[in-house]
Amino acid sequence: MNIYFSPKQPYSLSSVIRSHGWIQLLPFENLDDHQAFAYTLQMNDGKVLRFEVHEEDDKISVTVPDELSDLELRELRQTISWMLALDVDLSDFYKVAMEEPRLQKAIRKSAGRILRASSLFEDVLKTILTTNTLWAATISMNRRLVEHFGTPLAEAPEIHAFPTASTLVNVSEDELKEKVRVGYRAPFIHDLALRTSEGSLDLEAYRNSTLTTAELKKELLGLKGIGPYAAAHLLMLIGRYDFIPIDSWALKMVSLEWHNGDPVKPKDVENAFERWGQFKGLAYWMWDWTNMP
DNA sequence: GGTAGACCTGGACGC
DNA sequence: GCGTCCAGGTCTACC
Numbered sequence: 001m002n003i004y005f006s007p008k009q010p011y012s013l014s015s016v017i018r019s020h021g022w023i024q025l026l027p028f029e030n031l032d033d034h035q036a037f038a039y040t041l042q043m044n045d046g047k048v049l050r051f052e053v054h055e056e057d058d059k060i061s062v063t064v065p066d067e068l069s070d071l072e073l074r075e076l077r078q079t080i081s082w083m084l085a086l087d088v089d090l091s092d093f094y095k096v097a098m099e100e101p102r103l104q105k106a107i108r109k110s111a112g113r114i115l116r117a118s119s120l121f122e123d124v125l126k127t128i129l130t131t132n133t134l135w136a137a138t139i140s141m142n143r144r145l146v147e148h149f150g151t152p153l154a155e156a157p158e159i160h161a162f163p164t165a166s167t168l169v170n171v172s173e174d175e176l177k178e179k180v181r182v183g184y185r186a187p188f189i190h191d192l193a194l195r196t197s198e199g200s201l202d203l204e205a206y207r208n209s210t211l212t213t214a215e216l217k218k219e220l221l222g223l224k225g226i227g228p229y230a231a232a233h234l235l236m237l238i239g240r241y242d243f244i245p246i247d248s249w250a251l252k253m254v255s256l257e258w259h260n261g262d263p264v265k266p267k268d269v270e271n272a273f274e275r276w277g278q279f280k281g282l283a284y285w286m287w288d289w290t291n292m293p
Numbered sequence: 294g295g296t297a298g299a300c301c302t303g304g305a306c307g308c
Numbered sequence: 309g310c311g312t313c314c315a316g317g318t319c320t321a322c323c
Contacts, residue, residue, distance in 0.1 A: 132300080132301080132316045133317085134302085137301095137302055183301035185318095224319085230318085248316065
């Protein structure tokens with residue numbers, strides 16, 4: 001059966017899917033060349049299901065299995081709404097960004113909402129897999145993690161959900177190194193799974209936290225394997241845009257754009273977008289670096 | 294607070 | 309096929 005969502009306009013599913021590389025990481029599956037996607041989810045009751053998300057005019061259509069209970073259906077609606085950033089309202093940013101030529105292309109595409117995983121546990125773990133490595137290696141590590149430790153879909157055992165914290169807490173660091181090839185990240189992942197499964201860390205509470213963004217950043221920096229780049233990236237996913245996820249690419253782009261290709265430091269990247277205040281990260285994220293507004 | 298070096302994997306490259 | 313080099317953030321020790 002299909003369930004429907006009516007996102008606040010302007011909204012573009014394709015722009016959400018293209019917002020960053022998450023669509024390339026299992027259990028996401030890219031469909032119709034970034035026009036739709038599928039995702040395999042393990043629900044709170046342990047059930048694993050695969051759903052497909054499409055855009056139909058101004059509505060989002062999600063194909064789900066028929067036999068869901070009301071409770072499961074409610075959980076699924078909440079999860080999909082979160083993943084598609086349907087709760088995010090960018091109208092205040094759009095108002096000021098309209099005046100900036102380098103942001104107009106993104107605004108025309110209704111960009112700015114960022115694709116999220118079904119849980120912040122998954123987002124944090126995937127973010128750790130993006131650090132200090134090439135993107136191709138991130139894809140490989142994530143694929144091995146899902147295939148080795150994710151619960152399979154009953155009707156298609158080759159498809160897996162993302163592994164839960166309670167599963168990963170029983171995977172040793174050596175096993176993570178050998179089977180997933182995560183290297184020095186193994187203790188970071190194990191610690192994240194342990195703290196999440198025992199309840200001392202409630203990542204999902206960050207979604208509606210009353211903490212300031214700076215306080216939230218401090219909390220994220222307290223997680224092993226999460227440094228300034230990863231913390232800023234996660235804040236963007238949560239919907240806090242006060243910080244820029246500064247990686248080597250950001251340094252390169254700012255260097256070329258404003259410093260004649262000379263080496264720049266993270267502070268220079270911050271300074272370049274300082275005028276955007278609480279939307280600094282979003283302005284950076286949506287910036288058109290191609291010189292073609 | 295800032296800096297240097299170690300941490301790992303995997304791809305590119307030269308032989 | 310093998311060895312070497314390099315890219316990519318974070319952590320820790322040190323100043």
